[in-house]
Amino acid sequence: MKLRIGDVELKSPVVAAPMAGVTDYSYRRILHDMGAGLTVTEMVSAKAILYGNKGNDTILRTDEDMGPQAVQLFGSDPLIMASMAERVYGPFDIVDVNMGCPVPKIVGNHEGSALMKDPDLAYRILETMCRVLKKPVTAKFRKGFDDTHVNAVEFARMAESAGVAAVTIHGRTRAQMYSGRADWDIIGQVKAAVGIPVIGNGDIESPEDAVRMMKETGCDGVAIGRGLKGDPWLMRRTVHYIDTGELLHEPDIAEKKAIMLRHAELMCEHKGEHTAILEMRRHLSWYTAGLTNSARLRGAMNDMCTLDDLRAVVDSIET
Template sequence: MQIGPYQLKNRLIVAPMAGVTDRPFRMLCKSLGAGMAVSEMITSNKALWTTKKTLRRADHSGEVEPISVQIAGSDPAQMAEAARINVEQGAQIIDINMGCPAKKVCNVAAGSALLRDEALVARILDAVVKAVDVPVTLKTRTGWSPEHRNALRVAKMAEDCGIAALALHGRTREDMYRGDAEYDTIRAVKQAIRIPLIANGDIDTPAKARRVLDYTGADAIMIGRAAQGRPWIFREIQHYLDTGAELPAPEVGEIRQLLLGHLDELYQFYGEYSGCRIARKHIAWYTKGLSGSNEFRQQMYRLESTETQRQAVNEYFGRLADVSDRLIYVVEDENRMDHDRQAGVEGEACDHAS
């Protein structure tokens, strides 16, 4: 997989996810087999460029190349300026967000809301490509709604404007994350364009990754939600693509060390207060479905310091290791999982507010 002058080590890319794909998460996924990771979206609104949140998102210190930074907005001139500023700060690839379905993004006519105005899409693509001398990529959806799918037209527009690669999530904005991804649309787009196409949506197992690549003809795949709490999915997929065999599940001891290392990076990156709270959703994802995890999470959510949180995680995985070297999953209570999902939302809100 090649994007401009950058030859990726494989065809596996971490999807940009607000409140998730911060520098610690991107670096972890790359260390576990991802060929590239796209940053959380950075606003093109100049008034917000000096906020703590934006400055953190623009911090790429020590990150493995290539560094791909996603920008979001609806004004071509602002988007062009945001691209230039991020290149000055170390971005080697600029990614344009036309795929985010979140209301707070679409309400300001950004993200997937742009798909309702193809003329504006063309102006933004043209302005950003002309503003920088690095590759520009685009992440988008199949359309605004099932009745208004325009992925083919947008893809051709992107190619004509000089976009270096296109990532396509197989749902419309109206679909959000409901239903099944439209691999037929991704396949049709791939057949219609010459630039690299990255397939995104519902790719959550090595076998599914193989099927999507074969069916769509995509040049690469992009993994988002399936990597939350399971960053080793990238090495599992790569091994399956290389050999046709599945890797055994990681041992409890390895997961404990991966999570503790991830927590240490989060604490260092965000500091004591925000680090503890942002870590909660990651801990919930890592432990989802594990034996005794419901009770553990309820206790963990009440911890207010990084030291006690880290100690609780260490002890919990120590108890799992005493029972088995391999992870043991159980069916979780839906009411408890609703609580956990809310805790994850609160953790992300903390990040956005910081």
């Protein structure tokens, strides 16, 4: 089953959801190689691009051969959003607009999920971007702002009328942040309400979850977030399960070790050794969670400063 977003055809309906601090260039490369139908950058502030903030080059780094891929922007000014998207979307196939981020600082700036409380402004942002940009625009948002403002269905209709090519709906309100269970019913309601592709999101932790979400909600694709932390094989296993109905084995330790090293090497090349190894401490703790000697490993990981230190830690993992 092929998912099409505007003129972009995805090779699978499984999207690697954007995660700040996780889906950087190196991890998107790995997820792409694991068969992701679409990868999405960490969110980038349109205003920060305008002001030339240095960190954005790191977030926006990509390779042409990593597509289909989307760049995700957040902001609240329609013209700045459109013009900054135009400035940076070169190698990307799709521009995704973040209308779901729950972080207080972002919401306080009237950005991210705050836009769910201001659908008129959200419409102007999306309509301007769709009119100006020559690539498909998509929107990612939540069930609503809180229990008394559940408006995902109306919001999706608004986004469709603004011209977006697809929507991703996370079945939690802003007030829930990431706690509680995601409401998949709202995903089904959104799917029933619009004609554009709907990508469901929230609590997919296994290939079976992905298929169940598609069956229960009728959504056209799924976006996986936290389940991919330390487990890029979940991408490959989910894509394969959707394609064939066959459940691939979990990776063995040797395969895990190979990916940990590749991840670290990619990140060193991308961010420099110092920053990369500090960030890899976190990724390694996810990769090794549940291993028999994970407590001892955690101590060693926190002492890593160089790529050689990391290689020694990975070497010491018992196969």
